Amino acid sequence: GCAKDTGGGTNAPAGGGGNQAAGCKLAPVPQGGGGSAAGSTAAGPKVDASALKVGLAFDIGGRGDASFNDSAAAGLDKAKADFGLKETKELTAAPNETEDAKQSRLRQLAQEGFSPIVAVGFAYAKSVEAVAKSFPNTKFAVVDDDTVKLPNVTGLVFAEEQGSFLVGVAAAHKSKGCHVGFVGGVNVPLIQKFEAGFKQGVKAAAPDAKVESEYITPAGDFTGFQDPAKGNVVAAGEISRGADVVYQAAGASGKGVFEAAKSKNVLAIGVDSDQYNQKTVENSKDVIITSMLKRVDVAVYDFVRAVAGNTLDSLPKRFDLKVDGIGYATSGGKIDDIKATLDAYKQQIIDGKITVSDKPSN
Amino acid sequence: MKTTLRGKLLPPALAILFSVLLCTVALLISGDNPLDAFGAMIGQLFRGTTAVDTVNSAAVYYLAGLAVAIGFQMNLFNIGVEGQYRFAAVIAAIVGGGVVLPPVIHTVVIIVVAVLAGALYALVPALLKVYRGVSEVISTIMLNAIAIGLIAYLVSTDAFGVQIGNNIATKPIPESGWVPGIPFGESGTLFGFVFVAGLVGAGYWVLLNRTRFGFELRASGESPTAATAGGVDARKMVLTAMLLSGGVAGLTALPELLGRDHEYLQTSPAGYGFAGIAVALLGRNHPGGIALGAVLWAFLDKSAVSLDNVGVPQEITTIMQGAIVLSVVIAYEIVRRMELAAEQRRVGRQLGRDTSDIAAGGSV
Amino acid sequence: MADDLAVELAGITKRFPGVVANSDIHLEVRAGEVHAVCGENGAGKSTLMKILYGMLQPDEGTIKVNGDPVRFKNPSDAIKVGVGMVHQHFMLADNLSVLENIVLGAEGLHGIGAKARKRVAELAKRTGLNADLDIALEYLGVADRQRVEIVKVLYRGARIVILDEPTAVLVPQEVDDLFDTVRQMRSDGFTFIFISHKLDEVRTIADSITVIRRGTTVGTADPKTTSSRQLAEMMVGSELPSPETRESTVTDTAVLTVSALRLAESGSARAVLDDIGLVVHSGEVLGIAGVEGNGQTELVETIMGMRRASGGTITLDGRDITKLGTLARREAGIGYVAEDRTRHGLLLTQPLWANRMLGYQTRKPVSKGQWLDIAGARQDTQRIVDAYDVRTPGIDVAAAALSGGNQQKLVVGRELSGDPKLLIASHPTRGVDVGAQALIWEHIRQARADGLAVLLISADLDELIGLSDRIVVMLRGRLVSEEDPATVTAEDLGCAMTGSAPREATQ
Amino acid sequence: MAAGIADNPVAGPVHVAPPPKRRRIPGWLNGVLWAVGAIAVLATASYLTGNVDLTSSTTTQTALRLALPILLAALGGLWAERAGVVNIGLEGMMILGTWGAAFGSYYGGVWVGLLVAIVFGAIGGLLHAIATVTFGVNHIVSGVAINLLGLGVAKYLAHLVFQPLSGNPRQSPVVPKFDTYSATGITNWLADLESEQRVIVSDVAGILRGLLTQVAPLTMIAILLVPISYLILWRTRFGLRLRSCGENPTAAESLGVNVYAFKYTAVLISGGLAGMGGASLVLLKDGADYLENQTNGRGYIGLAAMIFGNWRPGGLLGGSALFGYTDGLQLSGRGPAVLALLYAAVLLLVVVVVVQLFRRKWFAAGAAVLAAGLLYAIYFSVDELPRDLTPYAPHFVTLIVLAVASQRLRMPQADGFIYRRGQGS
Ligand SMILES: Nc1ncnc2c1ncn2[C@@H]1O[C@H](COP(=O)(O)OP(=O)(O)OP(=O)(O)O)[C@@H](O)[C@H]1O
Ligand SMILES: Nc1ncnc2c1ncn2[C@@H]1O[C@H](COP(=O)(O)OP(=O)(O)OP(=O)(O)O)[C@@H](O)[C@H]1O
Ligand SMILES: [Mg+2]
């Protein structure tokens, strides 16, 4: 007969993993998880920044992209509330815009007296370098880039691989078939960090685990961040090969990954922000066990405070687990049972007992 | 047919007017003040580097537009300018960054390599068209996609790429390969390649209007059958036109590559080829017209930034670009018909075929 | 009696941009007659018929069909009252099947299925159409296409049938067949309006004649009492020129020698041209007769190098040109008046002086090496315009703005300008009016007297007989016989062209 | 006018070609034969390479899913081009469709969404019709402009309407999606068959299962539109008239067909179908809601699929299926699957060689042997295809197939010509 499909109930659980629900043979959990993280710098002293005019130059997508632009915006909002910022301005990049458009945007902000100016996205690196030279008294920051070596430019970079490591551990623990997957949007170095950390995390927790790892498009074809339909297919492919926990770092395509996970009854892991609470993917929130958090908001917030308090030197070189610039989400309570384990690994990383590489080993 | 000056200038003016009206309506709907918006667009020209940036970008669009126009001259629709220019840019950047040569020569080598690479990438659809009858529209659409993969490979660290932070780029071209610009101080630096683009445009005009090759090209475009009967080898023309188009396409990215970026980044913008189509259409394949179209297009592009700055949705500029293209072709068509009818009337009158009652003519 | 009239057009005026095609035309056609409409090129005949068929709307004037005033917005309206038209240029879609071509637009009658097929089959039988109804139309020959056009009209139940130059592409035997059908249908009560330039035909078939000149009716004539000469004078106000060649100028110098020429159809082994051998001498006009589609076009295009021969040789003035391209052949001294000037002869949107360059882009006076010599081209264009009486306001107008006859004069002028040794003239006066025709003939004769060799292809048998020194007949890609223009009649030629034995022999 | 399209058709010389010597195979049977052949080749390749992805139900399902927007765009292209209007603006109309689908579905449910998508696509079509039919603008020029406009308008409307709802100018809020249905009885049985891994049987079962599992009404409608388009265009008087406008509009006009009206209708339908193609990206389960640029060139691919399919419904179904299949395979099966596909291509070429030898076409057979050898050499020598290039497998396949077969293609005779009433000769 012909039946309406109800929430995936008619489907057998994921292909290969179906029978051996035993899960992975897990590596022993490292000891010494007690001492908690060094604590967020966000808890530092309050400053008054009401004199600052903060400019934000977003990457394509801008405020509301439910991704790192949004996260940067959140940091600004918090700074506004906490430090009494009066004047802020946000400008957004258009798709496929040229270098000079980026420069114009920054220059406009600088000319209108905004300082600091936060450029969101490594695509701004060259533009910031060019503009910062002609505005030596304006403070700039670039998210995701630390290649600009100028006194008035601060790089805000993250240890994505560390967070990815932790969600990798979570994936290994949650996998029934000891088989997990990674779906990257576009095969660029930044996303490769996610892949690298994830793979290491999985292997650390379960040396026998199998890891599928695919990108939707190769480098240069940025549609991979914009095509949920293809994200879905790639994820479905991994799931059909047996993966039953899928970690995505695929921008807007991630939605397709979640839906593939949902319709095949497997689990998924989100990225950048706490996707369990994100509106655009709320239909599939119940498969999201955790998200790798990249705290652009923390970075922006800390940067604004550092500028206001003239303590730029105190900013970390990299926002990592230690400074809570990176983390994992617990919303939904799906990993409460392994939280202790994750924190143990976290401590190991913070203590430098585990170093996570940012290049996938093949 | 010969069009009058009015016939040339009236349509674009009408089209711009129409697009402005359309955008005014759109802006009013979204609750923005059209005057602010248009004010910001005009005002940007007098601030910062926008004026110089506009000219710089226009040079890029101009080259892309010329590349498309060469195809159009003989009814070839080279959508592939997009893939050709990107492929050429990467190859030129790789070669430019990889060789050590004295100034000038270095630059010339890069330019030649770019032209050859563009032509090479256009060779595939040309051969497919000539020998297998594959429509260049489809083959170039496919090759545009394939170019992305090729570029991804070439720029990757496995091949010629160098990682800089989170970005990957080709090895930077040493200063000997650059094309120096003309600094305008605060207002930015004009690419030296703007003049090269101008030269290419002049060359295009001379080639089309003063040489046997240009005549044959236009003849094949206007009527392949008549051209064949007139001794023009259609296959050869398709091949040459396509290669020439690809070669000029290969220059497209050079103003930026040699004048500012000096390396090809993975994040380097795409889409100049598609803009080139619109620009060629706006300019009606005439080198002067394409120049105006390129400047207009670049101006609208730059407006996105300043509109955003005054809080107007920057999407307006895309609508405006689309509206201008569509209304300009319609306006040209209307004016063309008016002129054709007028010319027929004139011919009729001068031949005295019908001295009576002409006023009522023009039923077309 | 007005009741007798099947069609009555009164005061019809139609203006086009720059041209008044019809002005105050009157035409009365009695029911059950064959009524001929005569007039020179561009006199407005087709325009008038399109108005009667609803394809064009008159600016002024009234139309009555069977006594009732009508006003047609489109052909459907005309079809409804029983008017049908067979167009001067076939109105058929090559990729649609024969059946589809016929029922298109009249699906309301019998649908497009079995009923329609049955009805079409009946009509096909009646008109002698033997083709499979399901094959694509492109596979049909000219005569069959014409039959399809007639079946189309009958299928719609037309009682008044307009035939616009139906005989232009037919050989005499086919014309006879057509006339038989027409006569038979006339006796069944059909009314015909018949257009032709061939005045003998008109006098054979018509019951009455209306003559129009420059868009107005100049009078009616009775075919039984009027001679062709008188008719012609009514049409143009002057005598009918004849294409007679005066004295022979043929020499012994062979200019063009074609031997064992073969052209295979693309993608198959079948030959479109098979073992063609011919020689054209200096000062000679060699005429090629043949029903269209028997390989004349291909022969010409092969000699011009637009098609690659699959075998045989072509020699020009002793030089083997078989392997040369079109341009090289032109440079070697071939002038080429193509059969379809708008497709092969002209760049319609380009000015006249640019058209002067086409085919001559490598030669003086229009070019210097790789560079064009625009001043030279303009000067020489002006010379042609003057010498060939091309009626144009100037040399900067687009070629499309000239009338067909004037376009043709320009083309002939150009092709005789390069000092050719050989002129290939395909239908050099097709669709050209009598004045221009005479002028073109005159120029060809002059050039011939100066030693030019001419290969003439024409569907106009009178032209062929009058102009040629020798005539060869082409049938299914082969040269089947040679005729002497001094003795041969159009009728004989027609027989040879269709491959049937002459009539006397069969009887 | 310079671009793309030559001037109007001129009554050329009458050329009498020999009557066709084609064997009379009905179109549908031809299609079935092709499908059977394709499945046989894939099944064999799957067996010989041991790659089950080639014929698994997952692959079929993803192929269907990825083919759907392309199929609808291609159908859109078919309708317009059969009436003689080249529609390169499909992409823009699709984009309008995606916006309309999200908008309609958000406020009125999926069916309203579908309807609004069709209407939005049709508005794009209307614009194209006005430009090309009424104003005689070059079809490609108009299409390019519509692609720009469609993108701009959708972006602008999203900014205006969706941003307040989703907080994101580039994305709509989550909108209702079509429910999906499975023929459970059959599919369970097929699932058993598929998992048995028997040659051919399991392959066919896999493919069928993919086609019968989780099918949304929109999917069914889209597939049904293929035979429906065929029936309407080739079996009704409306269709005959419409096609006649693409073959010889002057003739059609002379027979009382209102060519303008038919062209308008056809281009409107074309736009509606493209809009529906846009909807299929938004309204299917696992779909994306509205997302800027989500069509991602699928309109162009649809156009290619239509040309590939020789301007026929069955053919374009094949073209879209080929594209969707290859894309699905490379996305879900990745390198190994594409490699297996390469192997299938070798098998196919072997078949071609046999056929050509049988037909005594030595040259074609030789070329096929060469190509097969080359592909086999590649297959044999690499164990992984370059990762950067596998995503473009569908594009390579399309190019190669066109290079082999494009000379048999036959477009409507007056396709792309500008027609003006009363101007025919
Ligand atoms: N669509 C049109 N636009 C402009 N002028 C036209 C058009 N159709 C016809 N004419 C003009 O109207 C005149 C009459 O043309 P028509 O076709 O009726 O001539 P005809 O008598 O049928 O000539 P022929 O013997 O060559 O067929 C011609 O001068 C032609 O230039
Ligand atoms: N389809 C058309 N569109 C525009 N103008 C046309 C069209 N057809 C004919 N004309 C115009 O009609 C005029 C003559 O055309 P046509 O060839 O019918 O002339 P004609 O009277 O038959 O000339 P001739 O007697 O010299 O053959 C030209 O000026 C041409 O521009
Ligand atoms: Mg005429």
Ligand SMILES: [Mg+2]
């Ligand atoms: Mg006529």
